[in-house]
Amino acid sequence: VPWASAPVPSLFSxxxxxxxxxxxxxxxxxxxxxxxxxxxxxxxxIPDLEFNPIRGKIVHAxxxxxxxxxxxxxxxxxxxxxxxLTIMSYFRPIEMNMDExxxxxxxxxxxxxxxxxxxxxxxxxxxxxxYRNVVEELLSGNPHLEKxxxxxxxxxxxxxxxxxxxxxxxxxxxxxxxxxxxxxxxWQGIDIETKMHVRFLNVDTIAHCY
Amino acid sequence: MxxxxxxxxxxxxxxxxxxxxxxxxxxxxxxxGISEAYMWVLVKTLEWATIRLQKGxxxxxxxxxxxxxxxxxxxxxxxxxxxxxxxxxRADFEFSHIFYFCxxxxxxxxxxxxxxxxxxxxxxxxxxxxxxxxxxxxxSLRLTVVWVIGVIVRYCFLLPLRFTLAAIGITSMIVGTTVxxxxxxxxxxxxxSEVVHLTCSRILVRALSGTIHYHNKENRPQKGGICVANHxxxxxxxxxxxxxxxxxxxxxxxxxxGVIQRATVKACPHVWFERSEIKDRHLVTKRLREHVxxxxxxxxxxxxxxxxxxxxxxxxxxxxxxEIGGTIYPVAIxxxxxxxxxxxxxxxxxxxxxxxxxxxxxxxxxNVWYLPPMVREEDEDxxxxxxxxxxxxxxxxxxxxxxxxxxxxxxxxxxSFKEEQQKNYSKMLVRNGSIG
Numbered sequence: 001v002p003w004a005s006a007p008v009p010s011l012f013s014x015x016x017x018x019x020x021x022x023x024x025x026x027x028x029x030x031x032x033x034x035x036x037x038x039x040x041x042x043x044x045x046i047p048d049l050e051f052n053p054i055r056g057k058i059v060h061a062x063x064x065x066x067x068x069x070x071x072x073x074x075x076x077x078x079x080x081x082x083x084x085l086t087i088m089s090y091f092r093p094i095e096m097n098m099d100e101x102x103x104x105x106x107x108x109x110x111x112x113x114x115x116x117x118x119x120x121x122x123x124x125x126x127x128x129x130x131y132r133n134v135v136e137e138l139l140s141g142n143p144h145l146e147k148x149x150x151x152x153x154x155x156x157x158x159x160x161x162x163x164x165x166x167x168x169x170x171x172x173x174x175x176x177x178x179x180x181x182x183x184x185x186x187w188q189g190i191d192i193e194t195k196m197h198v199r200f201l202n203v204d205t206i207a208h209c210y
Numbered sequence: 211m212x213x214x215x216x217x218x219x220x221x222x223x224x225x226x227x228x229x230x231x232x233x234x235x236x237x238x239x240x241x242x243g244i245s246e247a248y249m250w251v252l253v254k255t256l257e258w259a260t261i262r263l264q265k266g267x268x269x270x271x272x273x274x275x276x277x278x279x280x281x282x283x284x285x286x287x288x289x290x291x292x293x294x295x296x297x298x299x300r301a302d303f304e305f306s307h308i309f310y311f312c313x314x315x316x317x318x319x320x321x322x323x324x325x326x327x328x329x330x331x332x333x334x335x336x337x338x339x340x341x342x343x344x345x346x347x348x349x350s351l352r353l354t355v356v357w358v359i360g361v362i363v364r365y366c367f368l369l370p371l372r373f374t375l376a377a378i379g380i381t382s383m384i385v386g387t388t389v390x391x392x393x394x395x396x397x398x399x400x401x402x403s404e405v406v407h408l409t410c411s412r413i414l415v416r417a418l419s420g421t422i423h424y425h426n427k428e429n430r431p432q433k434g435g436i437c438v439a440n441h442x443x444x445x446x447x448x449x450x451x452x453x454x455x456x457x458x459x460x461x462x463x464x465x466x467x468g469v470i471q472r473a474t475v476k477a478c479p480h481v482w483f484e485r486s487e488i489k490d491r492h493l494v495t496k497r498l499r500e501h502v503x504x505x506x507x508x509x510x511x512x513x514x515x516x517x518x519x520x521x522x523x524x525x526x527x528x529x530x531x532x533e534i535g536g537t538i539y540p541v542a543i544x545x546x547x548x549x550x551x552x553x554x555x556x557x558x559x560x561x562x563x564x565x566x567x568x569x570x571x572x573x574x575x576x577n578v579w580y581l582p583p584m585v586r587e588e589d590e591d592x593x594x595x596x597x598x599x600x601x602x603x604x605x606x607x608x609x610x611x612x613x614x615x616x617x618x619x620x621x622x623x624x625x626s627f628k629e630e631q632q633k634n635y636s637k638m639l640v641r642n643g644s645i646g
Contacts, residue, residue, distance in 0.1 A: 046318050048318035054312070114308070192309070
């Protein structure tokens with residue numbers, strides 16, 4: 001099996017069974033139609049994903065080189081199974097035996113993933129326009145909502161972010177955008193680890209003996 | 211010379227055995243108990259194999275979940291969106307929404323409910339067929355020996371036997387219906403046609419080593435009605451005709467299938483459409499309506515899903531069948547995957563390799579439930595009626611209901627469906643008071 005020799009991303013070294021990897025590999029083969037890599041078009045074949053309003057951002061996240069932990073920036077054209085697993089690792093559930101440091105790293109990784117989703121021009125800041133884009137996408141497809149409503153939501157959110165992160169601003173101060181540190185501050189105290197995960201059913205049916 | 215004669219003798223003995231033990235009893239509708247004995251041996255062997263597999267495990271196993279693998283490999287959080295978002299809501303609503311949709315998106319990418327239905331159901335325990343051996347590796351010598359014996363039995367004994375039976379069945383169907391077709395229309399002709407159809411069906415079912423349990427026979431489809439069933443494989447039709455006579459509906463094919471179609475339509479009024487006619491929905495509905503209106507004609511058999519699904523769920527029923535009128539007799543068919551996978555994955559296998567797989571499986575075991583007849587009510591339209599029938603079938607067969615179209619096997623989601631979902635989400639937002 002060719003993929004078996006590929007190094008498993010380090011985030012996965014905690015308690016992911018080989019069955020789960022096999023399942024994911026089968027899914028990968030299904031999506032890639034038996035090719036070695038997946039391109040953006042391959043995600044079109046998932047009916048359940050069709051009516052997800054942020055479908056574009058999710059698919060984009062798979063090809064975002066920042067998420068793939070590659071040195072360069074920008075978007076990859078295609079990803080292989082190892083990259084697929086790397087992105088999947090952002091959605092791992094918490095394990096019982098994690099210590100403080102691991103939990104903290106875990107949380108930061110998930111928030112970073114979310115941050116990258118907002119920050120579409122890769123400049124390390126979420127600007128007002130980028131925020132508006134995300135809100136518009138979330139509300140897309142609703143004929144009753146005006147573009148103005150989406151704008152006002154985004155503006156309100158940015159103002160609140162500014163007040164959390166920068167405090168009172170002077171009349172001519174401009175809030176450029178939410179940096180990752182600000183982003184972390186906004187989410188302090190809110191439990192995201194249990195919201196951003198996909199849990200595999202424990203179906204160790206009949207195990208192999210080696 | 212001697213060799214040829216010896217082979218000829220063996221062949222003759224073989225044919226005689228087959229005829230006496232299998233063909234004759236099926237023609238008369240009686241059972242000699244051979245298949246029951248075979249199934250008993252098979253079940254015992256598979257139980258033994260499962261125990262051996264479990265013993266082969268070295269490390270302690272966690273508690274196995276109650277839900278079967280067939281329903282998915284990830285734990286889905288079925289909280290409705292409203293509850294989910296209310297829980298997360300602090301200051302910014304869109305952050306909550308983005309979590310929800312992110313997770314849903316990832317769940318869909320790892321496994322989506324629809325594509326899952328177009329590949330075979332995964333088994334919880336190995337049934338000694340290599341084709342299902344995805345999760346299972348070498349366990350013990352004894353198990354491997356049993357598996358090898360299984361292979362020999364299946365390929366060297368069962369396959370030729372089944373092939374012979376299938377050949378006999380198909381030939382007698384063609385010959386029988388052609389002969390009966392020569393007779394003038396009368397009750398004798400109808401009776402003889404039923405006999406021929408039933409006999410050949412029984413032979414073909416034996417050819418697949420089929421064990422079928424029929425439930426609620428009092429609800430069997432009557433003349434002038436429409437029989438509706440969930441679709442898993444081309445064998446479904448044979449399973450049903452084993453217990454009653456139906457008028458088939460379908461497209462005219464070429465080759466062997468075409469020969470069978472042309473022969474059978476002489477004896478019994480099946481409804482075969484040319485390819486060009488199928489496109490014209492009004493024509494199809496008209497012809498079927500005429501057939502149903504004639505109360506002396508056999509009930510027609512329709513599979514409204516339009517394509518083969520893997521028998522874990524029932525997909526959208528096409529409303530065309532429910533616009534014809536008349537009484538609908540729903541039938542639920544559930545195959546037992548332990549003995550052989552009946553699902554035809556038409557994108558993976560063509561019909562010949564599919565039939566070969568079926569004939570080298572252990573057996574085809576299925577349950578057929580006849581449900582009480584249903585009629586379209588005054589205020590129901592065809593789609594609602596179709597959904598009602600579908601729910602009844604899904605509930606009886608223990609299958610999940612999915613609102614999706616079987617056509618998704620090959621095409622993309624319809625835009626209208628997508629918009630529907632988006633509207634639901636937006637309605638929820640407005641209600642939540644998050645906007646304006």
